[in-house]
Amino acid sequence: MPILEKISQASQARHWTDSIPLEFHYTAGVAGEEFRRELKRNGRFLAxxxxxxxxxxxxxxxxxxxxFIEMKETRTLEEPGYVYSYTTVNRNRTGEPNGPVTLALIRFEGVKGGIVHKLNVSEPSSVTFGMKVVSILKEASARTGALTDILAFKPA
Ligand SMILES: [Zn+2]
Incomplete structure (x- = not known):
């Protein structure tokens, strides 16, 4: 049945408010799971x-x-990463003063993609593009296979 009324404002549309109980589980995918497993077990990044x-x-x-072909070969990244881009924030997600916290896109030589994470530096002005960095990981027994297993990156 077509709608015969012309609605000029969205608030005029008939609607009701309710909620639907849904639960979501997202998987990391085959390659994502391998990446997480390598991080958890051996503390290394898998490419x-x-x-x-x-x-x-x-x-x-x-x-x-x-x-558009399946990639079956993997290797671990043994070399330090480098700062490709970074920013320093002085507020948390709710806008409260916090920090400064420096966040960076860490890339690796000869590898596409990267990891966005905290950069552990005493002075944000000391960060430079291309600066070599290494990861600071949780203890092996505390790692769960999440990106939070990486506490931060620090200058190499
Ligand atoms: Zn290719």
């Missing part, structure tokens, strides 16, 4: 490699976004 274009990606992913 996936494309056999066709030879690009590597971190965090590990299942398909190459350039070639």
């Amino acid at each position: 996936s490699e494309c056999s066709k274009c030879k690009n590597s990606y971190v965090p590990a992913r299942m398909f190459c976004p350039s070639c």
Whole structure:
């Protein structure tokens, strides 16, 4: 049945307010789970490699976004990462004064993608683009396979 009335404002539409109890479970995916398992067990970052274009990606992913083929090869990143971009914030999510906290996109030489995380520096002005950094991880027994297993990155 077509709507015969012309509604000029969204608030004029007939509606009701209610709630639907839903529960969501998102999986990390096959490659995401491998990445998390490597982080949890061995404290290392796992990258996936494309056999066709030879690009590597971190965090590990299942398909190459350039070639659209499945990437079955992986390698761990042993070298320090570097600061690709960063910002310093002085407020928390609710707007309360907090910090300063420096957040950075950490990339790795020859690898596409990266990890956004806290950068542990005493003085935000000491951060430079390209600065070599290493991760600070939780103790192995406390790691759960989440990105929060990484406490922060720090200058190498
Ligand atoms: Zn590729």
